[in-house]
Structure formats: C-alpha cells, structure tokens
Amino acid sequence: MSNGAELDVVIVSYRSREMVRECLDSLRAHPPSCPMTVVVVDNDSRDGTRELIAGEYPEVELIASAKNLGFSAGTNLGARRGWAPYLLALNPDTAVTAGALDAVMAVLETHPEVAVVGPRLERPDGSLDHASKRSFPTPLSALGHFSGLGRRRGASGRLAAYRAPEVGSGPVDAVNGAFMLMRRSAFEAAGGFDEDYWMYMEDLDLSYRLAKEGWRSWYEPTATVMHVKGGTVSGERPPRLNWHFHRGMYLFYRHHYAPHHSAAFNALVYVGIAAKLASAVAQAALRRSLDRLRQRRRTALHSDGGLPSISGDG
Numbered sequence: 001m002s003n004g005a006e007l008d009v010v011i012v013s014y015r016s017r018e019m020v021r022e023c024l025d026s027l028r029a030h031p032p033s034c035p036m037t038v039v040v041v042d043n044d045s046r047d048g049t050r051e052l053i054a055g056e057y058p059e060v061e062l063i064a065s066a067k068n069l070g071f072s073a074g075t076n077l078g079a080r081r082g083w084a085p086y087l088l089a090l091n092p093d094t095a096v097t098a099g100a101l102d103a104v105m106a107v108l109e110t111h112p113e114v115a116v117v118g119p120r121l122e123r124p125d126g127s128l129d130h131a132s133k134r135s136f137p138t139p140l141s142a143l144g145h146f147s148g149l150g151r152r153r154g155a156s157g158r159l160a161a162y163r164a165p166e167v168g169s170g171p172v173d174a175v176n177g178a179f180m181l182m183r184r185s186a187f188e189a190a191g192g193f194d195e196d197y198w199m200y201m202e203d204l205d206l207s208y209r210l211a212k213e214g215w216r217s218w219y220e221p222t223a224t225v226m227h228v229k230g231g232t233v234s235g236e237r238p239p240r241l242n243w244h245f246h247r248g249m250y251l252f253y254r255h256h257y258a259p260h261h262s263a264a265f266n267a268l269v270y271v272g273i274a275a276k277l278a279s280a281v282a283q284a285a286l287r288r289s290l291d292r293l294r295q296r297r298r299t300a301l302h303s304d305g306g307l308p309s310i311s312g313d314g
Contacts, residue, residue, distance in 0.1 A: 009038045011024075014044075014068060042064050072194060075193055116206075137252070177202065238284075257269075
C-alpha cells in the first residue's frame, strides 16, 4: 500500500464524521514534504463516515470494521496496512498546521534514540493542551491530580508530578495519543499498542514499554496541531467510556507497578480506582439529570409564554 511513502497516517474513527472531514482536509492542506499515505479505520460508525471517504477522499484507504474495535486494535489494524518507516497515530479531532508534520519527522531523522514524537497540541481557544507532554503516572501523582492537591498553584514534588513537565523541546516520559509519530521499527518491535486497552492509557503504556527498552519520547513545540480535546466523545463521558478510562488505569498499574509492591498496597490502589470510577459515574449521572431538569424548565417556561431564566439555571 505504501508505494514508497515515508509516512503512514492511521486515523481511527467512531461517529465523528465531520471531525474526520476536518482532519483529512488539514492533511490535504498541510502535507509533509515526503510521500504520505492515509488510512481511516472506521469502527462501525454508521454516521456517513464511510460514504464521505469513498466520495470525497479517493486518496484515503478505508478499512470498514464490522464492530467497534476500540483505539488500540483499530490503530494496530491500520498500521499493518503500510510499511513506511514512520507511523502516525492521529485522532480525528485534530487538525495539523503548516509545517507540523515535517517538524516532528525531523526529530526522528536527527535523533536516532527517539521512538515517539508529539507536537504542541492546542485547544480551539489557542491555549496549550497540557497533556501534550506527560509524566508517567504513579499512585501518588494520580492522588494529587484527582484530589486537586497537586494542581494547586505552587504545588511541587511527587503529588504534582501528574501534570505536564516543564520541558521545552526535548525528552519527556510520554506525549499524547491524539498525535503520536512513531518509528515503525520500534512500534513493531514493541508489538504495537496493547489491545488489552480498548481506549485510554494505551499511549502511556506503549511509551512506558518503549522507555524500558531504551527508547525516548520527545515533545516538539515548534510543531502545532489543533486538538478538540474529548471531541470524539461528544460531551459527557458515558458510563462505558468511564469504565474503560478507569480500567486503563487499573491495567497500567497492574502491568507496570503492581509487581514492585505488596499485595496490601496493590489492593489499596485497586480500591481507590474503583472508588474513583463509582464517583465519576455518579457525578456524570447527576449532571445529566440536572441538564434534563433544566431543559424541562426551559420548555415549560416557553410553553407558558415566559422567558427562561438567565441566572438561576446557569
């Protein structure tokens, strides 16, 4: 399939037709200076994504999955269709900018010790997505992040280690899975993404495994990519995705940290993950209930000829 390409791009989509369009348009508008192929793995979206690609993007190869494979398996499937030396796992809720692809590829060309490169990810308002550069999570840093203690102004130490490290251009523990440019040889030697992770934490897991083999990940802010963070989730994270998010945390800990701790400590961590899952599901359900209540109040006010409140309902 690659036909001499130096870069294979794999996009996994699920019910994100318009984002896929914008992502593909950005690749058309800002391609690298080398040959590139693009594969879209559609996870049974049934939203017109397949028809869109067939009708408007003849240069893109479509893999139409009969079921939702998730991110890891979907990306691995797309990666197997090419053999270019560089492989880009790209989220559909991203848009590359001028020169971004050449800038990240230049890192791999000039730093043979680097296996993964990520750009500066920007939110729609132009602010930095702090997950562009990441430290490997630990139980203590996760506690600091989710409790808020590690996110306070001036917080430092291991409780604050979850947030983005203070790095300009250079090595980091990991970059964001929304845009991961990888050396194919390293990706394949590691076995690709671990398909135990359906979605979430698979990027950190791969970077961790590569680091154990002596490879580095690199953050390159001279390359900018727009990222609608959570765009493919479409608002409130549903219970299924909440489950996979916390299951990813559990798998990462079990695979990489549990062997180095006591059974009692591991049990405490697992209980903490389960408690956080329960809290997240309950809070999401409460927010959905409040949203429905507000919508009913607005509808009732309109039906009665009144005006909806602009203060009491937020």
